[in-house]
Amino acid sequence: MPKFASERGIELFKKTFKKISRGAKIHGLEWYLTVFGGLIIISVLILIVFADKIAPYDPLDFVGDPFLKPGEQGFILGTDNLGRDILSRIIHGAKIVMSISISATLFSAGVGIPLGLISGYFGGKFDRVLSLIMDSIYSFPGLILAIAMAAMLGPGILNISIAIAVIYVPTYFRMVRSHVLSVKEELYVEAAKTLGASNATIITRYIFPNVIASVAVIFSLNIADAILTEAGLSFLGLGIAPPTPDWGLDLSKGKVFLPRGYWWIVTYPGLMISFVALGFTLLGEGLNEILNPRLREG
Amino acid sequence: MKSILSYIITRILLTIPMLLILLTVVFFILRVMPGDPAKSILGAHAPADQIEAVRKTLGLDKPIFINTHGNPFDSQYFHYLENLIKFDLGRSMIWSKRPVAQEIKEHFPATFELTLCSIIITMLIGIFGGTIAAYKQKSVLDYGFRLYGIIIYSIPIFWLGLMLQLLFGVFLGIFPVSGRIEAGIELHKITGLFLLDSILTLNWEAFKSSLKHIALPSITLGLSLSGIFVRLTRANMIHTLKQDFVIAARVRGIPERKVVYKHALKNAFIPILTMMGLEFAILLAGAVLTETTFSWPGMGRYLVERILYRDFNAVQGGVILFALLVSAISLLVDITYSIIDPRIRY
Numbered sequence: 001m002p003k004f005a006s007e008r009g010i011e012l013f014k015k016t017f018k019k020i021s022r023g024a025k026i027h028g029l030e031w032y033l034t035v036f037g038g039l040i041i042i043s044v045l046i047l048i049v050f051a052d053k054i055a056p057y058d059p060l061d062f063v064g065d066p067f068l069k070p071g072e073q074g075f076i077l078g079t080d081n082l083g084r085d086i087l088s089r090i091i092h093g094a095k096i097v098m099s100i101s102i103s104a105t106l107f108s109a110g111v112g113i114p115l116g117l118i119s120g121y122f123g124g125k126f127d128r129v130l131s132l133i134m135d136s137i138y139s140f141p142g143l144i145l146a147i148a149m150a151a152m153l154g155p156g157i158l159n160i161s162i163a164i165a166v167i168y169v170p171t172y173f174r175m176v177r178s179h180v181l182s183v184k185e186e187l188y189v190e191a192a193k194t195l196g197a198s199n200a201t202i203i204t205r206y207i208f209p210n211v212i213a214s215v216a217v218i219f220s221l222n223i224a225d226a227i228l229t230e231a232g233l234s235f236l237g238l239g240i241a242p243p244t245p246d247w248g249l250d251l252s253k254g255k256v257f258l259p260r261g262y263w264w265i266v267t268y269p270g271l272m273i274s275f276v277a278l279g280f281t282l283l284g285e286g287l288n289e290i291l292n293p294r295l296r297e298g
Numbered sequence: 299m300k301s302i303l304s305y306i307i308t309r310i311l312l313t314i315p316m317l318l319i320l321l322t323v324v325f326f327i328l329r330v331m332p333g334d335p336a337k338s339i340l341g342a343h344a345p346a347d348q349i350e351a352v353r354k355t356l357g358l359d360k361p362i363f364i365n366t367h368g369n370p371f372d373s374q375y376f377h378y379l380e381n382l383i384k385f386d387l388g389r390s391m392i393w394s395k396r397p398v399a400q401e402i403k404e405h406f407p408a409t410f411e412l413t414l415c416s417i418i419i420t421m422l423i424g425i426f427g428g429t430i431a432a433y434k435q436k437s438v439l440d441y442g443f444r445l446y447g448i449i450i451y452s453i454p455i456f457w458l459g460l461m462l463q464l465l466f467g468v469f470l471g472i473f474p475v476s477g478r479i480e481a482g483i484e485l486h487k488i489t490g491l492f493l494l495d496s497i498l499t500l501n502w503e504a505f506k507s508s509l510k511h512i513a514l515p516s517i518t519l520g521l522s523l524s525g526i527f528v529r530l531t532r533a534n535m536i537h538t539l540k541q542d543f544v545i546a547a548r549v550r551g552i553p554e555r556k557v558v559y560k561h562a563l564k565n566a567f568i569p570i571l572t573m574m575g576l577e578f579a580i581l582l583a584g585a586v587l588t589e590t591t592f593s594w595p596g597m598g599r600y601l602v603e604r605i606l607y608r609d610f611n612a613v614q615g616g617v618i619l620f621a622l623l624v625s626a627i628s629l630l631v632d633i634t635y636s637i638i639d640p641r642i643r644y
Contacts, residue, residue, distance in 0.1 A: 033448075136319040139576075139624050140617075143583035144601060148324060148613065151605045152331030224452060231454045232587050236602055248454075255460060255591075259475070263464050270457030278452035285448065 034286025040279030112172025120180030142167030407490025419520025424527020
């Protein structure tokens with residue numbers, strides 16, 4: 001009997017793959033946007049892996065005169081107030097943002113999904129208390145909690161990831177829980193129970209596969225959100241410590257020179273943040289379209 | 299009517315556990331982790347006995363949660379709750395030592411004015427764009443607005459603000475990039491909302507200046523949220539435009555413009571309103587970053603500053619205010635419902 005469930009899982013992936021490969025015909029513009037999103041993500045991953053080879057200079061070295069305009073003396077995107085090459089800092093900056101946003105999202109999924117499964121499946125007082133806590137955090141402006149956490153934990157990749165992860169746990173919890181509630185009355189769950197399957201088996205093999213599609217969508221959109229939150233924290237001076245190249249940090253340092261017209265110091269890191277966040281948003285939207293056709297708007 | 303009243307009372311009672319949970323979470327986050335206001339005031343390298351003395355005057359020498367030596371309720375947490383019941387938010391724990399309630403009262407109107415102006419901009423773009431996109435589905439305009447929605451969502455709000463500062467402040471020099479009003483302009487404060495105050499006192503110079511100052515921050519915050527609204531309005535309008543009553547209205551020969559903007563939009567507005575209540579938290583989070591970008595003296599900047607100084611009482615007060623605001627808005631949305639749509643009863 002359990003084999004049946006895992007086969008269903010494989011079937012789901014096969015179907016998804018087929019749908020993706022047929023996507024272009026069915027989905028039109030959305031399809032191209034999804035592919036575009038995927039391409040952005042792949043290119044950022046390439047940037048991260050080959051940063052040392054692509055970047056023309058060391059991001060920490062003072063290689064030129066300060067405040068060189070883009071194109072001046074061969075610096076394609078110019079230099080910052082300390083004479084560091086902006087292009088190199090942008091290329092190396094991808095590493096920090098991506099590692100923080102992906103690990104934060106993994107943390108919150110890792111905590112939120114199991115809690116949602118257990119809470120929804122067993123119900124009762126535990127479920128009610130946990131739901132109340134999660135709803136309270138969910139309804140509160142998350143950035144403020146993240147600021148408080150980040151300020152208290154101090155700088156560092158792990159600390160910032162935890163600070164960001166806290167605010168997204170309720171997203172997973174709520175989504176998974178509501179799925180579980182709608183699935184747990186299904187006939188096949190009843191059947192498994194009657195056949196003597198343990199609670200753990202039912203949750204992992206019969207209920208969890210139903211949630212995977214939605215988790216994939218939320219995961220992708222969540223990374224986009226985490227990227228923006230990370231940038232926001234760095235902008236407020238609560239992210240990674242200088243001189244490490246980080247987009248949000250470079251933005252907040254360059255802000256001071258804006259009134260003097262040095263636009264290139266703040267423009268490029270911000271463009272990169274938007275670009276990468278856009279990649280994950282497009283991918284998430286596209287997955288949503290492909291995996292949950294019933295939810296499609298219009 | 300009676301059922302609405304009992305519903306409102308239940309909802310207000312339900313905010314109490316929510317408030318308590320958030321307050322407790324923040325209370326312990328602040329205290330469990332390193333750093334405290336005494337060290338912020340004296341500096342990290344001050345002698346230990348001096349820091350201890352300041353901690354004592356601030357009441358931070360007491361146990362955090364439950365006092366195991368003596369009266370179990372003689373702790374920081376229960377003292378704070380006791381004062382809270384008396385509507386006392388305590389005093390700021392850093393230099394000024396002013397009542398937190400007083401400080402909130404000074405900073406809140408700036409945030410309120412900013413968010414109000416932003417909502418107006420968001421609604422204008424969202425409702426207008428979303429309706430057009432839904433009406434001309436699959437047209438260039440439709441795709442344009444949908445792309446706009448996705449792109450604007452991916453742009454960090456503070457960077458949008460900086461770019462607007464650069465364009466309109468630095469290059470064109472049309473709008474100022476920081477503050478609420480030009481230094482030197484006298485304005486008699488009644489509500490603390492500078493735009494309203496200057497109208498009430500017929501001070502047109504102050505009105506012009508505060509309008510110029512609020513322009514960029516509110517456009518930043520408004521634009522940044524408008525993407526979600528375009529999407530929401532579009533999705534709901536598409537759904538509504540397919541309904542029978544819309545077709546019926548057309549058949550009766552009612553002008554198309556009236557069918558779309560009066561009949562359809564009014565019905566599509568209810569789910570939009572719900573989402574708006576939910577997005578209010580995002581609006582407040584956006585306000586924090588916008589205020590920092592534009593040196594706008596509101597609650598967001600106040601909260602960030604006080605978090606950095608570990609001013610426990612001020613942070614807790616701010617969190618309570620924000621939580622109350624979120625619940626108040628969601629309640630308000632629910633009540634507005636029953637006014638817009640008499641079919642809904644509680």
